[in-house]
Amino acid sequence: MKKFNWQVFISLNLFFTFLLMLLSGLILYLKPEGTVARWLDWKILGVEKSGWESLHTVFSFLFVAFALFHMLKIHLFNLRSYFFNNRNSGRKRELYSSLAITIVFLFGTVLYVPPIDWIYQAGNAFSDQWADEVVVENESIEPRQSLVEVGAALGMDRKELLDWKRKEGMQALSMDQSLMENASKVRLTPYALYQKLERFSNHEEKKEGPDIYKSITLEEMAVILDVETKIIRQYLADRYDLDDLTAQTSLYRVSQMTDLPPSAIKGQVVKSLP
Numbered sequence: 001m002k003k004f005n006w007q008v009f010i011s012l013n014l015f016f017t018f019l020l021m022l023l024s025g026l027i028l029y030l031k032p033e034g035t036v037a038r039w040l041d042w043k044i045l046g047v048e049k050s051g052w053e054s055l056h057t058v059f060s061f062l063f064v065a066f067a068l069f070h071m072l073k074i075h076l077f078n079l080r081s082y083f084f085n086n087r088n089s090g091r092k093r094e095l096y097s098s099l100a101i102t103i104v105f106l107f108g109t110v111l112y113v114p115p116i117d118w119i120y121q122a123g124n125a126f127s128d129q130w131a132d133e134v135v136v137e138n139e140s141i142e143p144r145q146s147l148v149e150v151g152a153a154l155g156m157d158r159k160e161l162l163d164w165k166r167k168e169g170m171q172a173l174s175m176d177q178s179l180m181e182n183a184s185k186v187r188l189t190p191y192a193l194y195q196k197l198e199r200f201s202n203h204e205e206k207k208e209g210p211d212i213y214k215s216i217t218l219e220e221m222a223v224i225l226d227v228e229t230k231i232i233r234q235y236l237a238d239r240y241d242l243d244d245l246t247a248q249t250s251l252y253r254v255s256q257m258t259d260l261p262p263s264a265i266k267g268q269v270v271k272s273l274p
Helices: 006-029 034-040 049-073 076-084 086-110 116-131 147-153 158-168 179-185 190-208 218-225 229-240 251-258 262-272
Strands: none
Touching: 006 049, 034 116, 034 190, 086 116, 147 158, 147 179, 147 190, 147 262, 158 190, 179 190, 218 229, 218 251, 218 262, 229 251, 229 262, 251 262
C-alpha cells in the first residue's frame, strides 16, 4: 500500500474549499439586503441567503485550516528561509513587495480609498438593485411578523383578515405565523402575499368610506390610550422625521404627511407603547 501523500491531500482540500469559497463569495457579493431577501424569499440553487453565509463562513475557516496545515507541513522550511536565511537576502524585494500589497489593500479598504473602495461600493450597488423590487410604504411591517401584526399595521382586525382569507381562498394561512411561513403554504413570496393583503385593505378602506380615526387629534388619542401626548408626538416625530406636531394635530394631518391611512398610524402608535 502506498504511503498517504499529505501534500496531495492538502492541495486537493485547498482546491475544493477554494471553489466553494469562490462560489459563495460571488453569490453573497450580488445578494440583496437581508430584509429584501426575506421579502422575495431569495434563493440560489435552492439555498437561501443565510445558508450561503453559513457556507462561506464554514469553508473560509476550513480553507484557513488547510492553508496553515499546508504551510506548516510542506513549506515551513521555505517560509523560515524567506524571512531569516541570509542566503535569501536577494529575495527581499519579493518580501517587501508582498508586504506593500497587503498594507495598501488593508488601509485602502479600512479608509475607503478609491479604487479599492469601488469594489465594496459595486457590491452595495448590486444589492440596492434588488430593493427596487420591494416597495413597502409602512416601514414597521416586515416579513417575519405574523399575519395578525401585519393586518393591524394595515388597519385590519381579525374579522377582516378572516374575510380576506376566505375571498382569496387561502384558508390554510395561520393568523399567528409569519408572512414568510404563510407564503410558503400558498407558493408565494412573502412580498406577493403582502401585496394581496395591502390591496384588500385599500379596497376595504375605500368601500367603507372615511377612516374613523382621521378626525382624532393626538391629544384625544393620548387620552384614549392613557398616555401622555408628548410620548405619541415624540414617537411620530422620531419615526417619520416630523417636527411640527402639536397636541391638536389630527391623525388625518399625520396621514397626509406620511402617506399612511390614519388607522395604520394608530396601529403603529399602539404597537410602540410598552
